[in-house]
Amino acid sequence: MDRRKTTRVAARLHLIAGVAVIGLLCNANAWAETTTTTTTKHHPKTVTTTTVVASTTEQQRLDALSGQVSNLQKQTDDTTSEVRKIEQAITVAPPAVAGAKPATIGEHVGLVEKDVSDIKKNLSDNLGISVHALVDAGYEHNFNQPNGNVNVYRAWDEDGFQLTQGNLHIERDGTVGFVSDLNFGQVANSISAATHYSNTSHVGPQWFDPTQYYLTYTAPIGSGISLQAGRFVTMMGAETINTYNNLNFNESRGLLFNLGEPLTHTGIRAGYTFNDYVSATAGLNNGWDDPATANNGGLNYEGALTLNNKDKSLSFVVNSMWGPNLLGKSNSNLGTIDGIATWKPSFIPNLTLQTEYLYASEEGPVINGHSASWQGMAQYLVYDFTPSLESATRGEFFQDKDGARTTGTGQTVWEITQTFSYKIPEVTGLLARLEYRHDNSSENVFTNNGLINPVTGTNYHLWHGQDTLAANFIYAF
Template sequence: MNRRKTTRVAARLYLIAGVAVIALLCNANAWAADPSTADPATTTTTTTTKHHHHMATTTTTTVVANTSEQQRLDALSGQVGNLQKQTDDTTSEVKKIEAAMTVAVPATAGAKPATIGEHVGLVEKDVSDIKKDLSDNLGISVHALVDAGYEHNFNQPINNINAIRVFDEDGFQLNQGNLHIERDGTVGFVTDLNFGQVANTISAATRYSNVAGVGNQWFDPTQYYLTYTAPIGSGISFQAGRFVTLLGAETINTYNNLNYNESKSIIFGFGIPFTHTGIRASYTFNDYVAFTGGLNNGWDDPATANNGGPNYEGELTVNNKDKTLSLALNGIWGPNLVGPTGLGKSDSNLGAVDPVATWKPSFIPNLTLQTEYLYASESGPVVNGHAATWQGLAQYLVYDINPSLESATRAEFFDDEDGARTGTAQTLWEITQTLSYKIPEVTGLLARLEYRHDNSSQNYFFNNNSLYTNGVFTGQHLWHGQDTLDANFIYAF
């Protein structure tokens, strides 16, 4: 009996000890969940439930956002909403600008244009209507171009003069305005009227016909000649009047030939003539061979109207069927100076040969390679009583990156060994890189960016350093080279 009581007492003591241990553990959980040390955004609640014969403990954790955190979340949400609204507004404005720049005539006939695009579209339509009327009623086509921009010469030359350049100068400039009018048919004509730097240069270097040189001016009737197609074979095309030379890889810009580079080569400016006055005949034998021959009064500015006889010019063109490979062999020869007697019988004959080869390799699409070589000489007396010779070589590498963007690189050397063309016996070279971009929004609008470096074996290029002797201006300091950067817009139709 006493043993049983002892056992019961021991069991009760064990039970009491167990309850005490459980209570201590519950208190430890409560201390761990003390609000002063817990995450301010969470709340932990412990509930102890007493059942018959045992006790159960339940712990519940409730997440409650802190007031300051909720405010920050609300503010951030508002900022995101504002940003989205601003993005939507910007997208809407961009669409409005794009719509305003889209070239199109007003939707309603007779309505006034309300956007820039509608103004341009209406002008294009008016010009197109005039051209159509002239073409339909008179068979006359009218085209034009304007070339304007800004060029910076890093030498900063006095008077903005770019040495060995013919159509450009330092600063803002109107390079060229051109009006091209022609009539096709059995009997027709071609007229090219130029304005700006192009006209200024050509008028100073050439004669309109046989009359005296006209000097510097901002207008020049560069071409004006009659055409007649004789019904012989495939048709012999005759020209009579003033026309640009057959020589050269480059020519004076027209609406359908803007050349690869913005600036002109040294060969174009100093190695060959600009224009001639005379007659020509052209005949295409087949898909592979064509020939042009003519007689004229000589190079740009013959010394007299009677210079001892005509000059002879010719061009033989040979190409393959698809014209990916072609060779144009150009030449001219004839008297160009008055002899010592002054009777008009020339003692000097001037001749030049200027082959131009063009290759468009099929294995590199959109690539054009063109090479020009010039050799020219003039019998004496030209320089110090003796003859003169000059020659040049130009290489063009042209790549159409895409239908709108073209890269054109020109490398060239020019040897004026007697100084007959540039006024100084020297060897010149230049390299030019041009990027041309067709503005997609406006048909016929072209943007050009060009860098060019010129170099000479002599100190030949101007800069802004003046030379003085005893306080008197005696000239400019000259350098071996010059660098220019040119940005231009050309609009042609």
């Protein structure tokens, strides 16, 4: 029983009783009424008084009604008393004596609520730990209908139904804390195949990946130096690996993300915010993704500089890395620079324009006995039609003239993507996405459902492009 409903019933009974009493009193005055009429004419004054006395029958009726009012008042008092007893009976509370076993259903429920409340308090208030999650699942159709369901030059989406990503984010705030991101699904499968956990043996592709796990410490110097040590995602790129509070504009990852940049690093970082306009980050790490098969333990240097105006409607971030990433060639270094400009013009509310440019060069016999370089550019146009409906258009090209990052054949690849995202109003944190994408290359590199070469395992006939249509649901909390 709802306490509010019982209280409303009692209140209505009081109101009925009060109206009845007022009505009876008004009728009683009508039955026993004294009327006085006063007439004044200049100086003389005449007063006429008329008295109406209730008959014996009317008096009996008045006494009977008064008795009924008294009975009604008594019933109302009895009802109020019963309501109070019911409210006390349904009160959910743990046992009155600490450590005592619960004797009623209410005490069982109250004890469970108290335990849950205590756990939440210990994690959030006392320990400063927060736990969040994200699930991204959907269906994608590749109109090439490729053998093996492979979408060429994609980070981790593929043809057909798929669990794109399951993410568990655990974090502790404070002077000393930690961050961990545990990924599941196709994202984990792809990341674990390409990266190196730390300094242990590579385990190959699998459907679980501890993508991030690092300690944090804020040194009390100036405004506070933020220190990180462990494994973390790269600072480079406009796009990143999704977490509950950081979703990319588009569902699929772009060419720059998949072909031009690393995914994770293991090392240390230090960040400092100078003022409202300038911040910087510097670090040392083991290199790109899988240092066990790349850099012979040579350190890579990374840095980032962020500039923005007061309200952050205009910002510019430049990231860079440099260090050995070629197995057996510790003096052959890979250098990368990546700039990202973001503008939210005040004269067009809800519009975001973002541009990224990437250039990288690697020394030594990277491919075909010589060095290699690659570059690319991406443009994003994002507009929020309403707080629930967003349109994100991405266009980009990636030039791999030496074939070091694609198939070994020098080529230029470009793509255009249109994504619509809709926040489901009935469920907080639920997002629906619909995306169409076209990829194209200067070479025939895209697989289809044609015949397979039994020697190479590839299609006899490759195409210049591919088109995909995807529908996904993302739930984050």
